[in-house]
Amino acid sequence: MESAAARPRPVLTAGSALPADADRAALVARVHNPEWDGPCVAAVRGEQVVDLTAIAPTVSDLMERDDAAAVVREADGGHVWRLDELLDAPAGRRDVPHLLAPIDLQVIKAAGVTFVRSLLERVIEERTGGDPAQAARVRARVGQMVSGTLDGIRPGSPEADKVKELLVSEGLWSQYLEVGIGPDPEVFTKAPVLSAVGTGADIGVLGVSVWNNPEPEAVLVVDSRGRVRGATLGNDVNLRDIEGRSALLLSRAKDNNASCAIGPFVRLLDEDFDLDTVRGIDIDLRIDGTDGYVLRGSSSMREISRDVLDLVAATHGPHHQYPDGFVLFTGTLFAPTEDRQAPGAGFTHEYGDIVRISSPRLGALVNTVVPSEQAEPWTFGVRALMRNLAQRGVL
Numbered sequence: 001m002e003s004a005a006a007r008p009r010p011v012l013t014a015g016s017a018l019p020a021d022a023d024r025a026a027l028v029a030r031v032h033n034p035e036w037d038g039p040c041v042a043a044v045r046g047e048q049v050v051d052l053t054a055i056a057p058t059v060s061d062l063m064e065r066d067d068a069a070a071v072v073r074e075a076d077g078g079h080v081w082r083l084d085e086l087l088d089a090p091a092g093r094r095d096v097p098h099l100l101a102p103i104d105l106q107v108i109k110a111a112g113v114t115f116v117r118s119l120l121e122r123v124i125e126e127r128t129g130g131d132p133a134q135a136a137r138v139r140a141r142v143g144q145m146v147s148g149t150l151d152g153i154r155p156g157s158p159e160a161d162k163v164k165e166l167l168v169s170e171g172l173w174s175q176y177l178e179v180g181i182g183p184d185p186e187v188f189t190k191a192p193v194l195s196a197v198g199t200g201a202d203i204g205v206l207g208v209s210v211w212n213n214p215e216p217e218a219v220l221v222v223d224s225r226g227r228v229r230g231a232t233l234g235n236d237v238n239l240r241d242i243e244g245r246s247a248l249l250l251s252r253a254k255d256n257n258a259s260c261a262i263g264p265f266v267r268l269l270d271e272d273f274d275l276d277t278v279r280g281i282d283i284d285l286r287i288d289g290t291d292g293y294v295l296r297g298s299s300s301m302r303e304i305s306r307d308v309l310d311l312v313a314a315t316h317g318p319h320h321q322y323p324d325g326f327v328l329f330t331g332t333l334f335a336p337t338e339d340r341q342a343p344g345a346g347f348t349h350e351y352g353d354i355v356r357i358s359s360p361r362l363g364a365l366v367n368t369v370v371p372s373e374q375a376e377p378w379t380f381g382v383r384a385l386m387r388n389l390a391q392r393g394v395l
Helices: 059-064 068-074 083-088 116-128 132-146 158-169 175-181 240-245 247-254 275-279 308-315 382-391
Strands: 027-033 038-045 048-051 080-082 098-100 107-112 186-191 202-205 216-222 228-236 260-268 282-288 294-300 326-329 354-359 363-371
Touching: 027 048, 027 059, 038 059, 038 068, 038 382, 048 083, 059 068, 068 260, 080 083, 083 098, 107 308, 116 132, 116 175, 116 240, 158 175, 186 247, 186 308, 216 282, 216 294, 216 308, 228 275, 228 308, 228 326, 228 354, 228 363, 240 247, 260 363, 275 308, 308 326
Parallel strands: 107 326, 202 363
Antiparallel strands: 027 038, 027 098, 027 260, 038 048, 048 080, 107 186, 216 228, 216 326, 228 260, 282 294, 282 354, 354 363
């Protein structure tokens, strides 16, 4: 990667951040308020953002309410900010109001290997041992052997078992194929509670990584009873070289400072935006490098191999409860293979890349890539939040 000296700030506006049908959407935000030196739960109403902290001190509390959408649309609030001003503010500056990730006490979970195309790329990472120079050769071989055998396969089905037998006989079975077409999905903890960054913030990759990419995903917001209450966008930053060396390095590859971005807002489910809407969402990705490099990609929830409620059930139930709720990254179809730095090396980030993940129904999440070691340190944890809310008299 190049030097991290230059960190261009993305240009963010209300028009680009909001969903196309924002006038019909119940949108939840979190705002850093310098008056309290802490976060506020807020409703996005047009180009105004209204403080609801006195009604729901945390987003987790708001998600537990059956009338959450009505509260977001209609409840009297406190301070009002202009959305454009929040988006224009430098992220991380505690002396100015700015948007945060729109979740707080929810556990940040992620489902992996939920799309066939990205499944094959995980197999390629494993076969290369995380060496990008070997990717093209291995991709050709794996594609020749596996192409077509996974199309339309329902994970855990008898047909999936037959494909497994075929791949084992060809010496191509993988732990990634196990979770991709086997009965149990991969669900892991992506990041600690309160560690996610929001739109406009820097997003981090480890300085030692030489093969990595963004993962644009739909993120479900689920309450303590396992009910999906809303959705948002996320970037499950992926370090392919590190995870490729060993799946046991998943935490090293996935959980680093600023390595999880969520936002810009949580859109609550309602009569205009239901689970079937989420199942049909298309997510676009654009990466702009400091040198004029541009990469475009997309991911469609219509091509996911497991239903979103199956992923929720694998996360929450009699086997595991989440008293403060959780959010669930649902995986991505996007797996960039275009060469960027050298022939056959595939795609990897360079510092200063501006990553824009967008969907007409969810808005746009925009972040700038920096080394995790140089991203804004994460200092505001659960203890700080509880003390802050108690001092404000809202607990």
